[in-house]
Amino acid sequence: MSAAAAARSILTQLHEVMASRLHPQGKLDRVVEIIGENLHSEVCSIYLLREGMLELFATRGLEQSAVHVTRLAVGEGLNGVIADRIETLNLAEAAAHPDFAYRPETGEERFHSFAGVPIVYRERAVGTLCVQHSDPRRYEDVEIEALQTVAMVLSELIAHNGLVDEETGALGEALSGPQMVTGLSLVKGIASGVAVFHQPRIQIDQVVADDIEVERQRVYLAFDKMRDQIEAMASQAEFGTGGEHDEVLQTYKMFAYDEGWSRRINEAIDSGLTAEAAIERVQQRTRMRMREIDDPLLADRMHDLEDLSNRLLRIVSGQLGTAATQGLRRDTILIARNLGPAELLEYDRRRLKGVILEEGSLTAHVVIVARAMGIPVLGRARGIRGIVRDGDEVLLDADKSIVHVRPAQQTLDLFVDRFARTRERQAAYAELRDVEPFTRDGTRIQVMMNAGLRDDIASLPLVGADGVGLFRTEFQFLVSATMPQRERQTRLYRDVLEAAGDKPVVFRTVDIGGDKAVSYIHSEEAENEENPAMGWRALRLALEREGLLKAQARALLEAASGRTLYVMFPMVSEPWEFDAAKAVFDGQLAFLKKRKKILPEAIHYGAMLEVPALAEVLDALLPRISFLSIGTNDLTQFLFAADRANPKLAERYDWVSPAILRFLRRVVLAVEGSGVDLRVCGEMGGRRLEALALLGLGFRKLSITPAAIGPIKELVRKVELAEIGTAMTGWLHSPPPDMRAALQQWADERGIETD
Structure with missing residues (x-):
């Protein structure tokens, strides 16, 4: 008998049971008989989740006295494992499984084989369906598929026939009180709003087909x-x-x-x-x-x-329609299992205040985009979709990696206070929009912003940035299922330059690969990399796939016709890599000249210092470049050999440490007098305490997130460079036991607020 025929035979009989006037327990008792008979199995049992435990609700073949007596914790025994992992088990010898838990009251010791499937309702396991046999054998695929189909029908039977108490039972997510869920902070920040499901739930009212x-x-x-x-x-x-x-x-x-x-x-x-x-x-x-x-x-x-x-x-x-196509009507916290970057970009950014994912990782593409959009994201919030209901009030605290669902008044009051203080600070920062950031001793500090989306450029006049110090061109590649065509790239770059007006935009050539893998570029070696952050990515990938870099070079040159173009190459390790990348641009420039195309008015080339090795050959590189940007995120993880995506190493990833600061000071001294613009481009420059350290080291140009522009401008106006420079020189010569604490104390004594 085929899987379809076996399932159809069972479903036909189950349909009659569901339509009958039997009481709920009677229906379950009849169900296990039907399944057992059709699959020729000596045992068929149904366990349902009640009061947090899996309870034996019905059985054919085990001791009837065990019904409503035998209980297993989720994760305990074979049925507990099935419910916990939402997976199927098919065992010839059940007792040999490491999670087997013997329950003497069931009389199951004479049965050897075991197969079980989860009963899933609204993507949550609410119980299990299992069969057993005295002969040690694995069940056929036909039987497993029939069980899986029947389990689906059972979930609807449970939902619509009141087989368990909804307040406390298998479907017992009828929660009304406050709940707190922990997760993994993917993008920091706090937000509040009503819960909206990315995919609104679809109710399947009829499971068994009439025709x-x-x-x-x-x-x-x-x-x-x-x-x-x-x-x-x-x-x-x-x-x-x-x-x-x-x-x-x-x-x-x-x-x-x-x-x-x-x-x-x-x-x-x-x-x-x-x-x-x-x-x-x-x-x-x-x-x-x-x-x-x-x-x-x-x-x-x-x-x-x-x-x-x-x-x-x-x-x-x-x-x-999804929640995006239907439109957000109120401030929203989006709830999803997972989310792609393109899906996130469909939402109205004025209404979308935060995102909570049941899955998600620090290196996911959606996190990269959300960080650029300034939207806090909490991932690994296990079970969130079973706890929160559409329209519930939600407080997201991605700083502390928690979310409050239907918060208590006291919790709400604390959040309101935090928001009020945040709004006050933002209002003060907004007043600095048109104020040039001069230090107390009269030095102008250039504060630029990082961007990656066309819409980001609208923030330029709003935050008062001096320009775009980093435009991440890879975003267009990350949200694409195929390689973005040159014409599409040209259109984006031209729009960005037009939106920026007379303010400079530094385009970083595509930085994909590693933790920003795209499906349409494959490398057998790259797919098996143990350390992708240090592998086939960024300029290394672009130079090997020269067609990719050629297309981008031509797109940038055509987009910047009649304007000044700033191009920056990522992850340069040695001068020859810069030369090779620039040669690609030179080739495309010659191509356009030959065809009498309008060329950029001027082109300035720069490199990112992320690989420590480049610092050792700056004397050879500096004559070739116009500017040098230090990418603090990658640089720090390479210097510390500490993966920045690993939460266990977060404490070792400290920008205010003697090792990092001494390294940065050496770079400042190496560039001094060369005529090359030096800037910091990364999260380090957007944190007030870290920015204070950078000013003390001699940096005068920062490129940071739009949200950090105001706070850094305010900081700059309170600093006397000579004073912080002297202090920093002393600390680097003889480092204190805790550099961060020493810098913090210095700032506190002068009334300089830090983060």
Whole structure:
């Protein structure tokens, strides 16, 4: 018997049970008999989550006296593992599994084989369904798939037939009181708003199909409509104006036409499921596979498939649109399992105040974009979608890695006070917008901003920055499913330059690879890198893939026609790398000259000092460049051999340490008198205490996030450079036990506020 036939036979009988007038317990008792008989299994049991424990609710084959007596903690025993990990187990010898937990009251000692699947409702395990047999054997794939399909129907049976008390039972997320959830801070900041689900929940009201052919036609029509939508969006979208998501759709198109995916949905319909239930059934299987995938690139592709499944499910159910397409009406904290950078960029930035992810990592592309947008993000908030409800009030404190759901009044009052103080500071900073940042002894400090999106340039006049010291061109590559075409790049760069007006914009050539991997550029060696941050990335990748750099060089040169162009190469290790990159630009410049194109009025080339080795050959590099930017994020992790994405090493990643400050001072001295502009470009310059240290070292140009411009301007106006310079020279000569504490004390004594 095929999986579909086995499942259909069971579903037909289950449909009758659900429609019967049996009481809830009677329905479950009948269900285990039906499953056991059809799968020829001696034991069939159902465990449901009640009061935080898995309780044996019904069984065929085990001792009936154990029903409502045997209980397991989530994670305890085989059923506990299934519920905790939301995964399937198929064992020839159950007792040999390290998590096996014997319960003598069940009489299960005579049974050897075991297979169990989670009962999932709203993406949470609310119970388990398992079968056992006295012979040691693994269950066939046909039987496992039948169990998985039946478990899905059971979840609806539980939901709609009151099989457990909703206040305390398996579906017991009917929470009304305050809740606090911890997570991993991905982008710091605090925010408040109402909870909005990125993918509003779709209720599947009917699971078992009345007519299989009707359901099949519904899926075919939904596939056609979905493909038409994706084709239409791919042809209309523009980077920066159409949600910056158009090229992501190229990946979606690949999945949308995948025969294997549509075949699996058809097989689920064959088993007796409605179109909606069949799509959800295949999606559940995808989620289980995702949990087993260690490869981040493959996991990202599975995430794309899930996004597409949600789109198909919305079309077939008539419940169209995400929260982004429906529009945000109030200040919002977005709730999602995961999120792509293009999806984030679809949201109204005026209303989107924060993001909470059940998954997420420090190196995810969405985090890079969210940081540039100034949106706090909390990741690894396990179970958040089961705790929060749409419309709940949420306080996000990504500084402390916590989120308050339906906060108590006392918690709310504390947050209100914090927001009030923040608004007061922001108002004071806003008054400095048009004020030039001179130190107390009359030195003008140049304060520029970092950007990566076209919309970021609108912040230039609002914050009073001197220009854009770093435009991260890789954002366009990160939100694309295919290599951005040269024309598209040219359009973006031209728009950025026009929006900036007469203020300079420094374009950093593409910095992808490593922790910013893109699916359309593959390298077998890179995919197996143990230390991707120190591997095939940035300029190294661009020089090897010369076509990539050529296209970008020409795009920048054409975009800057008649203007001054500033180009910066990332992760330069030795002078020859700079020479090789500049040669690509020279080649494209000659190409454009030959075709009588309008050229940039002037071109200034610079390098980023992120690799410590470059500091040892600055004497050779300086005559070749106009400016040098120190990238403090990568530089520090390389100097300390401490991965900045590893929370366990956070304490070792201290910018105010003698090792870092002495290194930076050596660079200042090496550049002095060369005529090369020296600046710091990174998070270090945007923190007040760290910026104070940089001023003391001799830095006079900083490029930082837009939000940090006001605070740093205010700091600059309180500092006397000669005084902090003398103090810093003394500390570097004879470092105090705690450099940070010494600098903080120095600032406190002079009434200089730090972060």
